[in-house]
Amino acid sequence: MGVDAVTLTQDLIGCRSVTPADDGALDVIQSALEGLGFRCYRLPFSAPGTAMVDNLYARLGTAAPNFCFAGHSDVVPTGNPALWDHDPFAGTVQDDGLYGRGASDMKGAIAAFIAATSGFIAGGNGVNGSISLLITGDEEGPALNGTVRMLDWLREKGEKLDYCLVGEPTNPEKIGDMAKIGRRGSLNGTLTVTGTAGHVAYPALARNPLPRLLAMLNGLLLEKLDDGSDHFQRSNMEITSIDVDNEARNVIPAEATALFNIRYNDRQSAGGLHDRIRSVCDQVGGDYQLDMAASGDAFLTPPGRLSEIVAGAVKKITGQTVALSTSGGTSDARFIKNHCPVVEFGLVNKTIHKANEYVSLDDLDLLTRIYREILRTFFKS
Ligand SMILES: [Zn+2]
Numbered sequence: 182m183g184v185d186a187v188t189l190t191q192d193l194i195g196c197r198s199v200t201p202a203d204d205g206a207l208d209v210i211q212s213a214l215e216g217l218g219f220r221c222y223r224l225p226f227s228a229p230g231t232a233m234v235d236n237l238y239a240r241l242g243t244a245a246p247n248f249c250f251a252g253h254s255d256v257v258p259t260g261n262p263a264l265w266d267h268d269p270f271a272g273t274v275q276d277d278g279l280y281g282r283g284a285s286d287m288k289g290a291i292a293a294f295i296a297a298t299s300g301f302i303a304g305g306n307g308v309n310g311s312i313s314l315l316i317t318g319d320e321e322g323p324a325l326n327g328t329v330r331m332l333d334w335l336r337e338k339g340e341k342l343d344y345c346l347v348g349e350p351t352n353p354e355k356i357g358d359m360a361k362i363g364r365r366g367s368l369n370g371t372l373t374v375t376g377t378a379g380h381v382a383y384p385a386l387a388r389n390p391l392p393r394l395l396a397m398l399n400g401l402l403l404e405k406l407d408d409g410s411d412h413f414q415r416s417n418m419e420i421t422s423i424d425v426d427n428e429a430r431n432v433i434p435a436e437a438t439a440l441f442n443i444r445y446n447d448r449q450s451a452g453g454l455h456d457r458i459r460s461v462c463d464q465v466g467g468d469y470q471l472d473m474a475a476s477g478d479a480f481l482t483p484p485g486r487l488s489e490i491v492a493g494a495v496k497k498i499t500g501q502t503v504a505l506s507t508s509g510g511t512s513d514a515r516f517i518k519n520h521c522p523v524v525e526f527g528l529v530n531k532t533i534h535k536a537n538e539y540v541s542l543d544d545l546d547l548l549t550r551i552y553r554e555i556l557r558t559f560f561k562s
Pocket residue numbers: 253286287320349350
């Protein structure tokens with residue numbers, strides 16, 4: 182009896198695995214995989230000050246190449262339950278759709294991958310190599326005790342991933358629209374300019390930090406980072422907040438802080454951007470403090486065998502030519518790219534992180550067929 186993607190998605194939605202909780206989700210995945218002959222390893226990790234996160238690595242076969250499917254079983258909180266038409270953890274099917282938190286991001290894709298593997302094996306296809314799954318429980322959280330720790334563990338154990346498909350929801354409208362072959366980097370900046378507080382009537386006795394902060398921000402906005410690159414849009418800086426925390430109109434404030442975020446392409450690096458920002462601020466001068474935190478460098482898996490296999494499978498099953506994009510936010514692919522070529526392709530992302538998140542039953546079936554076709558072409562060639 183093969184694995185059914187709809188039933189498995191429902192079973193997974195039934196687990197309240199709001200990050201970093203697991204609530205049995207990995208047990209559901211493990212038991213489905215053991216039924217297919219996978220060898221499973223549970224990898225709970227924690228670090229001081231962080232919650233324990235459970236993770237799963239499973240492998241079928243021992244030979245190379247090892248084709249890995251990566252994803253996460255944790256989900257974001259439901260938000261206001263009153264906005265949901267169905268219990269977000271019931272996995273209700275209505276009008277050809279399956280509703281619940283994680284339906285598209287990304288319990289449905291995990292179920293599709295396992296169902297695809299089940300169908301692939303049942304179809305008498307040989308696995309000329311290995312199929313593995315790398316499932317983490319903290320992608321939606323700080324991402325400290327999930328993929329990063331698991332990849333370290335794999336490396337120590339001598340487990341090599343040769344190609345990786347991340348099942349994040351990548352399609353804006355319909356299955357087959359878009360796969361991701363890279364992501365922009367993200368850098369958060371906090372710029373605090375300090376001065377001396379005083380009475381507005383006696384400006385000579387104070388030092389207003391605001392003109393300098395505005396001059397620095399203006400300098401940063403005028404700084405053209407780049408014109409984009411072959412596979413990326415241009416790098417962009419957005420100021421997200423300016424805080425002075427001053428309610429008195431007759432007081433010159435002591436300090437002013439701005440927050441900004443830079444999404445950058447493969448022509449930039451976090452260190453290089455930090456230096457550039459510092460030099461713009463230095464041109465304005467005076468006392469200031471700049472803190473920069475990178476949450477992932479830009480990366481690109483140049484179009485090649487893996488993206489060709491994904492594009493070919495999408496074309497065969499849906500007739501669509503998939504766009505190979507680097508747009509959107511970050512994902513755990515930013516860690517996996519240090520180990521092997523990685524491409525992301527999953528469900529439609531229209532309802533993710535929202536109330537009434539759902540996946541259409543047709544999409545679940547299409548994705549299962551696409552994943553199966555990917556396995557077929559990969560292990561044939
Ligand atoms: Zn996700």
